[in-house]
Amino acid sequence: MNVLIKTATIIDSASPFHNQVCDVLIEKGKISKIASSIDNINNYKTINLDNLHLSQGWFDSSICFGEPGFEDRETIENGLKTAAKSGFTSIALQANTNPIIDTNANIAFVLSKAQNHAVKLLPIGALTKNSDSVDLAELFDMKNAGAVAFSDYKKPITNPNLLKIALQYASNFDGLVCSFPLETRISGKGIVNEELTSTSLGLKGSPNLAEAMQVARDLFLLEYAGGKLHIPTISTAESVALIREAKQKKLDVTCSVAIHNLCLTDAVLEEFDTNYKVNPPLRIQKDIEALIEGLKDGTIDMVTSDHNPMTIEDKKVEFDHASFGTIGLESAFGALNTLFTTKKTIQLLTKGKTRFGQSNTSIEEGQMANLTLFNPDIKYAFAETDIVSKSKNSAFLGLELKGKAYGIIANNKIVL
Numbered sequence: 001m002n003v004l005i006k007t008a009t010i011i012d013s014a015s016p017f018h019n020q021v022c023d024v025l026i027e028k029g030k031i032s033k034i035a036s037s038i039d040n041i042n043n044y045k046t047i048n049l050d051n052l053h054l055s056q057g058w059f060d061s062s063i064c065f066g067e068p069g070f071e072d073r074e075t076i077e078n079g080l081k082t083a084a085k086s087g088f089t090s091i092a093l094q095a096n097t098n099p100i101i102d103t104n105a106n107i108a109f110v111l112s113k114a115q116n117h118a119v120k121l122l123p124i125g126a127l128t129k130n131s132d133s134v135d136l137a138e139l140f141d142m143k144n145a146g147a148v149a150f151s152d153y154k155k156p157i158t159n160p161n162l163l164k165i166a167l168q169y170a171s172n173f174d175g176l177v178c179s180f181p182l183e184t185r186i187s188g189k190g191i192v193n194e195e196l197t198s199t200s201l202g203l204k205g206s207p208n209l210a211e212a213m214q215v216a217r218d219l220f221l222l223e224y225a226g227g228k229l230h231i232p233t234i235s236t237a238e239s240v241a242l243i244r245e246a247k248q249k250k251l252d253v254t255c256s257v258a259i260h261n262l263c264l265t266d267a268v269l270e271e272f273d274t275n276y277k278v279n280p281p282l283r284i285q286k287d288i289e290a291l292i293e294g295l296k297d298g299t300i301d302m303v304t305s306d307h308n309p310m311t312i313e314d315k316k317v318e319f320d321h322a323s324f325g326t327i328g329l330e331s332a333f334g335a336l337n338t339l340f341t342t343k344k345t346i347q348l349l350t351k352g353k354t355r356f357g358q359s360n361t362s363i364e365e366g367q368m369a370n371l372t373l374f375n376p377d378i379k380y381a382f383a384e385t386d387i388v389s390k391s392k393n394s395a396f397l398g399l400e401l402k403g404k405a406y407g408i409i410a411n412n413k414i415v416l
Contacts, residue, residue: 001412002027004040006048008373011055011346014362024054026369029412034365047416049406051377053342056360057089057370057410058349060329061256062232062304064153068109069098074309074390076113076121082388083119084415086329087349087372087405090120092356095131096153102126102137104145111146118413122148122356127166127177131155136166143173148356149230151178154279154324156214158184160221167227176355178230179218181239182280186210191320193281197266203319206281212238219246222253230355231255233306235280237290244299254355255299257291258306260326260395263335268395274315274322275395278306292339295348302352305332309391326395331382333374334401342376342403373406373416380404 005024010017023038024031040046063083066073074082076093083091093110095101101110107123114121125142129135131152139150150170157163157179166177187210192198194205215231219242222229234240234255246253258278266282276282294300305328314323328335336345349372353360361370380386382396407416 001029001414002042002044003409003414004038004044004046005052005054006046008052008054010363011053011343012363013343013347014360015364017363026409029369031363031365031367031369034363047373049373049375051375052406053374053376054363055346055372055374056350056363057408058087058372059353059358060088060091060305060307060332061302061352061356062094062306063091063329064094064096064308066097066309067113072311076110078390080114080117080119080121081415082329084408085388085405087333087374087408088119088329089370089372089408089410090122090353090358092122092124092148094124094153095126095151100126100131102129102131104138104141107142107145107147118408118410118415120411122358124149124151124178126150127152127157128162133157133159133162136162136169139170139175140173143175149176149178151232152180154180156180156182156184160217163218164221164225167222167225167229171227174228176228176230178232181211181214181218181231181234183210183213186213191277191281192269193266193283195266195284197269201269201272203269208236208238208283208287211236211280212242215239215242219243219251219253222251223249227252229253233258233261233280233304234300235261235283235287235291237287240290240294240299244294247299254301256302256304256352257295257300259303259328259332259335260306262288262291262303262339264395272319274317274319275326275393275397277319277322277324278326278395279324301355303336303348305329309389310393311391315393326393327387327389327391328394328396330387330389331394331396331401333405334382334403335396335399337376337403338401369409371409373408374403375406376403378402378404
């Protein structure tokens with residue numbers, strides 16, 4: 001793959017060309033030259049787009065597709081196309097399929113389906129067999145087959161001893177254990193944030209306490225057992241404070257936040273739109289402010305779209321019976337870029353790679369091209385026409401966003 005990118009602003013603090021407007025020549029998938037102007041002497045394909053910016057390829061640590069088993073929600077093929085057009089060069093795929101991805105054969109299957117794509121698929125294996133929170137899955141075998149972490153998607157580990165053993169066992173091969181932050185005996189049948197909105201709407205609430213108690217428990221277990229812990233999609237001010245304290249103790253813990261939990265409060269639930277039914281639930285402004293502060297000071301390590309496609313049958317029902325989840329790949333950059341500077345947004349979209357075993361490839365001559373192409377300044381109302389996903393359950397429909405991805409150049413391929 002040979003291509004000449006013309007007049008692109010490079011946003012990459014690790015690159016000597018950061019904040020410079022340059023031409024970038026890519027030959028056989030590798031960056032061969034970066035200069036203020038490059039002549040196209042070999043008549044290569046030229047990319048010359050409006051207000052073009054380049055950054056390192058973006059990464060998302062929590063993506064669901066559906067295949068195998070739930071292809072009506074999303075397939076791996078179309079899911080990877082969605083990721084590419086949304087600017088992501090690598091994604092971590094959750095294990096909530098049918099069957100659950102809990103063996104090395106399941107890992108091999110999803111990797112085989114993702115071959116020859118521009119986007120790199122990083123499979124997350126289930127932490128427990130069938131994600132039932134009873135017995136540990138084949139963690140070491142899945143690691144050898146290509147699993148980058150272990151997680152029972154949206155299912156908390158109720159037995160603390162099981163999580164302790166998982167941390168101890170996985171530490172033998174540098175495995176990353178993920179624990180969803182929810183104490184179900186406190187949350188009960190809660191489906192939204194327990195606050196004024198849940199009371200006024202008559203919806204069962206789940207309090208901040210249900211998340212904070214589980215985070216506190218998991219951090220105590222980590223301090224005792226050692227190992228590597230990742231706490232996905234925290235949503236409360238209390239969780240931020242607990243993780244901040246744990247990092248001051250030098251515990252090996254990271255965490256993420258879903259982008260919709262940064263942008264939306266539970267006030268949007270007044271229309272009973274099931275696209276806003278997510279887990280963890282949308283909280284209040286105080287929590288959003290704490291989450292944003294946690295991102296700014298490094299307490300929260302990464303953001304995720306927490307992309308979770310659901311069919312019309314899953315969502316077009318009474319709020320109580322609707323499935324949790326929103327898609328988020330297509331809106332991720334535009335939503336984040338309304339909250340932060342473009343430089344900070346790019347940092348957040350590339351920051352989680354190393355935790356999941358991937359290296360950051362800076363934009364320099366001699367490096368393999370792993371690039372996201374985007375326009376950070378375009379403003380638009382997010383609409384269904386912006387959705388590439390098979391399912392359309394987006395919590396961002398109708399919201400004003402700023403910035404849009406053109407596509408990616410990665411794995412010796414171009415998707416625009």
